[in-house]
Structures are given as structure tokens and as C-alpha cells.
Amino acid sequence: MKAAGASRWRRVAGDQELLLLVLLGLLLVAVAARAPEVLTVDTLFNVARESMVTLVFAVAVLIVIISGGIDVSFLAVGIFAAYSAVSLVPQEGPAATAWLPFAVAVAIGVALGLVNAAVVLGAGVSTLIATLATSAVFLGVLFAFVGGTVVNSIPEPLRVLGSTSLLELPAAGRGTTRLSVLVLPVLVVCAATAAFLRWTVAGRSIFAMGGDREAARRAGVAIGPTVVLVFALSGALAGLAGMTHVALSGRADPTTFFGGELNVLAAVVLGGALISGGRGSVRGTVLGVLLITCIRSSLIPLGIPPVWQEAVIGSLLILGVVLQALASRVKPVRAILDPADPVLAPAPLRRDVVEAGDAR
């Protein structure tokens, strides 16, 4: 009876999505108590605006993390794709042609994702090291061959798209507050990715591969093509995120994302994605991104010096990992290799698995 109670408690503590909701609620209460005037539709729109780009990047990272790797090249891929696309497409044109730079950016993102996949598969190194290397190469190539200066006037169709509002309301204080129309593609992409991961064979294969590569291989998952798919998808999403950022900000600055990896990775891990692969959800990632954005935008209203921001986000990352450790004591993630079943988990195979785990 007592044991069952403890287990239930652990299950609740281990449910990261629930905990994120609680944290978001606590934050709202803190802001409401300290600065109630901030709880307006403006804040809602601001948080949506600031989350959009991070969210698409986070979904790109989520796919790689579920597959059992850690990608750190997504920001480099994103700005490379967006900056190049801005330089490639015509400057003028009707607003209806705004899809073109997005298509070009996604295509470049896929191409860079394929480079990542080639390095991961070809060199057989861990995804972290491979993408650390490729991101440096991507940025070097961007600065050397495409350009390193800020583009202040982006193509006309993009500029129009970026300043088109889905909703425009009078702000609580003065002026107007707006929700960009670009929030729609972001939502569609999140829903589509969630559906892909949940209901397609390819999506399930990514989970299987991340949970246990050897077991997935034996179960008939083609590892090579799945890795290629993961990086192509992740690259496409990063390209989309980069272009969304450029359209929203009205300028293409090649250095704009530098140092932002922590925010995105922290959001994904907080959202319940298991850092060693095999588990994670788009829903959790959305919550993780929202929590981090809310924290970032609450610091000023709460009167906390902005210098604390990084420390707070780092602490949240630790919290996320601790929660995962708790949760994994509740739910065995690699049930297929449960040591209780000696037939399915003979000693030599388990050593393979440990090595594969190290490589990741």
C-alpha cells in the first residue's frame, strides 16, 4: 500500500508535461502577484511571437533527439538556409510569391541535413561531434562564400508577409499589438510533425532507432535510410525556422542566432524528450518552449535582473534531466531489453548496446 503510494507520487513527479504546466501556472501566479498589469493579450501575443521561431527549431531538434542523437547544427543550418535564400530570390514581386524564399530555404535546409547525415553515417561518429563540426563548416562557408554582412532590406514579398497580421488588437496600454500570420505555418508544422511521429511507420522507426538501435535493426528498421530521413526533416525544419525569423525581423543577420542553442535544447529536454533517445513528444516540446519564453519575458516585469536569465534556463535544464531520471525509474524505457528476460537480452548484445549508447 505504502509502496503503491510512493510509486504513484513518483509517476506524478515523472510526468514532465504535467510538471511544466504546474511551473507555467506558478510563473503566471508570480507575475499576477507582482505585476498584474502584464497579464494582457499583449503578453500572449509577445510570447507567441517570441516562441514561434524557437518552436520550429525545437521540433527540428526533437526529431534528432528521439532518434538517439544530439544536434547542435540546427541554428547554423537555419541561418545558412535563410540568408542564402534571401540572397537568391528576386528582390521585388507580388506578396503571393513569398512562398518562394521559404521553399528555397527548406530545400537548402534539406541539403545541409543530408550533409549532416552523410557525416554521421560516413564517419560513424556521434551526432553531437558530427554536427558540432558541420555547424562550424556551414558558418565558415556562409561567411566566406555567401556573405557575412547584415541584409537590411529583405525581398519585398517576405517583408509584406512578415508584417501581415492574423490578428491586430489595440494594446492594453498604448498602440496596437499584433499576431503575425506566420503563426499558422508554425502550428501546421507542429501538428504535422506530431502526426508523422505518432502515426507513420517511418515516425515509429525513429523512436525504435532511438530507443535501441540494434533492437530496431533486428526488428527490420533500415537504420541508414532512417538516419537520412531524420536529418533531412530536421534540416527542412531548421530552414523553415530560419526563414520565419528573417521574415518576422525584416532583416537577415548571419550572427543573430549565435549562442542560442542552449535555449532550444533546454526546451526540448524540459519537454520530456529523453536525451539518450527513444522518447519525446511535440506536445511536451511546445510546453518546454512556452515555459522558457515565459520565463524570459517575465524577468523584466518581475524585476529580476536580466543577467540571471541564462542561470535560470541552465537550472531548468538540470531540473529537466533530474525529472527524466525520476521518470525512468517509473517507466522502463527499453522494455525490449529488460534484464528480467535473459532470452531477449543475452550478455554480448547488451555490451553492444552499451557501446552504441556511448557513441551517442
Added chain:
Amino acid sequence: MPQHLSATLVTGVLALTLTACGTVGSSSGGGDPAGAEGSSGEYVNVVKLTGIAWFDRMETGVDAFTEQTGLAASQTGPATADTELQVGVIQGLIAQRPEALGVVPLDPGAVENVIQQAKDAGIVVVTHEAPTIQNADADIEAFDNADYGTKIMAGLAECMGGEGEYVQFVGSLTSETHMAWAEAGLAAQQAEHPGMTRVSDPVESDDNADTAYEKTKQLLQANPALRGFFGDSSQDVPGIGRAIAEAGLQDDTCVYGTGVPSETRELVADGSVDGIYLWDPALAGQAVLSAAQIIAEGGELSTGTDLGVEGYGSLVQSPDNPKTFLGDAALALTAETIDDYDF
């Protein structure tokens, strides 16, 4: 294999000889013994970060220096505004033994050591935007920092009618010049415009327009009466202006601060930004290298020295630091005058 080795040796010796020739050529005017040995004779300007319009413009001044003097000069810097990266860039350059380094430090305190290393290696070092520097040979400032901060505040206060809440942005709280302008602006406001109030300590933008944009929106929400913005980093005003434009508050707010015409032209035209202040980074870059050339050739800077660059025709030695020399090169641009500047 031995053949290959000897070929390498010959090439190496030839290269050394050529380098030596170059050195003799470049320092012929001064006969400075320290710089002569193994120096490449090049003048290198190290900026805070590459790729932003401000330092791209500075690079044209470096090119103008080459045109004017015939000396080899180039510009480099870290790809992100990171102090450690900048120190690494300078350390890498020391090994190449240039004649002189111009340095625009991100954090003057953090480069003192590496500047000393450069000087120990016989390299002349002249800084810019580092008025408290101790180890450099000299520091060139476009103007007196207090004057500049006071000037921005004068514009802001006039626009606000001397009343209301305002906020100051700085690139980082460790940026000495940004803080000096902010403090001078605050002091001028307290002395002359008691009807105005600063709502918080200076807000950091990380020299990033997106950060400035997000923080502006948060500040507008947290402070409904906020009307004035005082930006110190060249990336502050573009971000602040975009937030103002999106909220449709052009006529309701006053935005003044450091800015580059190319990055702010549209915002100034539609009234989101009301005035930008700057010095021409091209002239500053050229002035830094000219000062370095004078020192490398054995000369000295003093009050009244003419660097041969507009706005730096008669330097004034700073009363606070004998190594710092001030020019008179500040520009104030509004919607009427911004189109005269094409950078």
C-alpha cells in the same frame, strides 16, 4: 625526399628574406628598432565583431589608410561579440608579427594582458572605444564620451519636452563607452530635466537588435508611461524602432541613440526612430591606424596632433588618462540629413 626538404628550406629562407625586405620598406620613415625584427610590416585592425554594418564601414577606413599611405593594412575580428574569441584573434595575430594593431575591444579590461603581450613582441597597439586602457600605446576616441551622452540626452529631452519616463539600453553592462554615455546622459537629465525619470538601470541588448526588440516590447508593457528610449549600442535603435513601428507608437515615443544610417534609414523615415548619433567608423578606423603609424615611426601623440583625418585634425589629451586622445567627430542625423550618408 631530401630534395623535397631542401626545396622547402629554400622556400622558407626566401619567404623570410622577402618579409625582411617588406619590413625595411614599411618602417623606413622611422627606424623603430622594436618593430623591425621579423615584423610583417602590416597594420591590422581588430574589431569587436565582423559582419555588422558599423565595422564594415570601418573597414573602408582601413582601406583608405592603405590608399593614403601605401602601407599594407587589413581588418579582422571575431564572428560573434565574444571577449574570449577576440583575445584569441589578437593572440593569433601576435604570432604573425604585424607592425601595429588597432583594437576595438569588447571589454577593455579583458584585453589588457594580450595587449601587453603584443607590445612585448614589439607591436604598436592603439585602441579605440577604450578610454581607460593602460597597456596600449594610445587610445583614440571620436569624441569626449561625456559630451556624446549629453548630446543624445539633449535630443531625447527636447523630443519628450523634458518630461516623462525613459529607459537606457547598453550593449553590455561591461562596455565602458556605452556605460559612460549612459551615465553622462543620466547626469545631464538629472541636472537639466528633473521632470524626466529613468525607469530602471540600463538594459542589456547583447549588441543584438532582436534582443533589443523583445526587451522593448516587455518594457512598454511593464511601464505603460514609458515614452523615451536612449540606445547606446548601434544594434539598440534598430530593435527598439521595430518594436515601436509594430505597436504603431511612432508619434507617442521618442527614440534616440547610436545608429548606422543603413540599418535605421527606414525607421528614421517613418518616425519610429527620431534621431541617430554616430561617429563615422571609417574615419575612426583610419585615425586609429594613422596614430599607430605615427607611434611606429617613432613619433608621439599630444594635444594638437593632426592625424590627417576629418574630425581628428586636432586631438585633445584626455584629462582622465594620458593615453587617451579625443577627436571631435560626432554626428547627429535626423530624417532630413540621414540620406547624406551611404553606409
